[in-house]
Amino acid sequence: MNTRPNLFAPDTRANPYPLYAELRRNAPVFQVDPGGFWAISRYDDVLAVLKNPRLYSSEGFLLFSEKPWLPRNALEDTLLAMDPPRHDQLRSLISRAFGAKALARLEPRIRACAEELASRIPSGRTVDFVEAFSMHLPSFVIGTLLGLPTSTHEHFKRWANDMVNVPGVADDDLVTQARTRQSLEEMDRYLNEAMEERRRHPQDDFVSDLLRVQVDGESLTPSEQMGFLNLLLVAGLETTVHLLNFLVQSLAEHPDVLARVREDRSRVPAFIEEVLRYHAPVQSVLRLTTAEVELHGVRLPPGSPVLALIGSANRDETHFNEPDRFDISRTGTNNMPFGHGAHFCIGAALARMEARIAMETLLDRFQRFEVKTDRFEWNYSLTVRGPWVMPVELHAA
Template sequence: MSNRVNLLAPEVRANPYPVYAELRRNAPVSQVDPDGLWVVARQADVLTVFKNPQHFSSDGIRQAYRPAWLPDYPLADSMLVMDPPHHTRLRAIINRAFGTSVVARLEPRIREVAHQVVASLPVGRSVNFVDAFSIWVPIAVLGEMLSLPQSLHPRIKHWAEVYGEFTSIGENDTERQKTILETVAETRFHFNQVLEDRRRTPRDDLVSELLRTHVNGEELSYTDLMGFLFLLLIGALETAVHLLSSCALMLQEQPELMARLRAAPTLIPRFIDEMLRHSGPAHGLFRLNTDEVELGGVRIPRGARMLLLIASANRDEAAIPDPDRFDMDRPGPQNLPFGHGIHFCLGAQLARMEVRVALEALLARFARLTPGDGPIQWNASLVMRGLTQLPLVAHLP
């Protein structure tokens, strides 16, 4: 038994912030469990890692997503796991297809979906908000971006749930490994259909744009495309679902905040930015140390697997006064919740838009949220923190 803190222990997942604070104070660059990962807890050190991809490679993410039992997972071939120069080339092509017009084009349709979702929420009766509210707008965004048929939406929900706990699956957890293997095969089958269909009949959607886009005569390979579709599925969906659930929980916990936002909906973007800083979904990012290096006064061996605790960096008292306090009047926005540097989130604007539109719809209809039946439950993941159970009762004005 080691004395190291275990970041996957249920009591840590339930509230990791005191542990992060302790790490920032006493062991800002140190080894934790599982697997003796090297965590980086202070904001200044996290930024150093982001700014030096030549020492801190994104291959660390590839290793995390390519365990021996899963040799063929397209996410492990995506731009997320790449370093320059391959990453630079791929990002240029994807960036071109993924222009700001995507956000503007999607907003009216997303607003329609958000109003339908909110209209279908029960009044005065307990419901799991994750299933009934948070998941549907992000699924619609993904569905619109990729022109996926509506009939697939319930399957996408299932995929999101299965992939959500990937980083907590152990080497001997054969039951859950089997579920992942089956789900990867199913997802790949549907994404293959999307690619074949758009090659034959291009539409006004992101996939057609990706197939069309060339930069310096280069286009995306099949592996690049499949990797990107899996990256969207995991990076675009789970993050936004978790953020929406955390927002709903905060509104339940702070009814005066809910009243303030209902009275002044133009404050919703500030609320979202402070939520991202205070309780953002992205908690840890893997990296691999390519050389023996010193960080925060600690020598880290070559080949060390690292976990950048951006959720800790977002609450670093050295950078943010009184960081545990939720205060949407702080100067902002803080962009660190979306990463930094060459891998900075490509969907940051889209995420802010979809969450704003969903909250606008929720706040327009409901005046209060109160706790529902049963306890809330958090997921078990080193990468992403989010609610799996959020029983709430919504009340009309």
């Protein structure tokens, strides 16, 4: 390869997999745009990056949303952009909120929300699935989990959307910059008010716990408290929205799979795992080298920005048999869609549960799924990939 590929070129955005295959074959460590990140594309190399936070610092994420036109960096003081030991101390504080007990309590409420949303989708009419279903379910879930009022869930989707798309905003796109700035300010104001309210009237909820917890006898800093809420709002939303989108796209594109899953609902989890592998809602994670690294003959000096391409690792032919074939009979575990090691996704079980409930609900109500792939509008983010407009026709039984 001679020229730097641009991951945001429209054809690549719609289908990045041919480029990834070429990178794996000919240039496993190669600089890409936007941002000049060093893309690492082979399964074993991506895993090695994720397993080694000392050499590959998560501060790489700070580069993602560092923009002169934003009042602050929304990833500052978040788990995602932090390294051990502080990362591990803070992470242990919220693990309980995502444990089996907490999820079991949430399940009936998620199901009720999914059923309500599905019941409002008109059979056989073209609707935007993002607007009709996939944005609302995770907004409801994250709002409920954090104990934030239902009336405000509507705003979450715009805030989350704008935050993950920060790297895709052009330097001269003043309109989008202004909207993104407004979203960040609104989100900050809203979360500050929620914290202030809990300070005055503590409750039995996530925000009150966050204000109460201490590490080595000290409360979290206000910026760390805000970082937690910011991150959960954004990481819990955009990612799951696109998992739900890709589930429906896959049902539409593989009628044989739809028939198999319909015939035996115990195949739903395997179907979800294959969608996570094949479509990887999180395509890559960002890192920064802390020392000189030599990989496949390429020398990266300390401080080099690295993009570990999970989406490519999931299609690596040395790891998966016929990786470009969608096959729900694959065996063996592949947790790469949720990362690996210290930063392994804290919401993985929650996302899988949301996906299972969504599938069960949609399969109960609809017989046939059609997607208008040529009318998808893709988002522009370095990490999360998926359509933010997704016309579909769902046909009731």
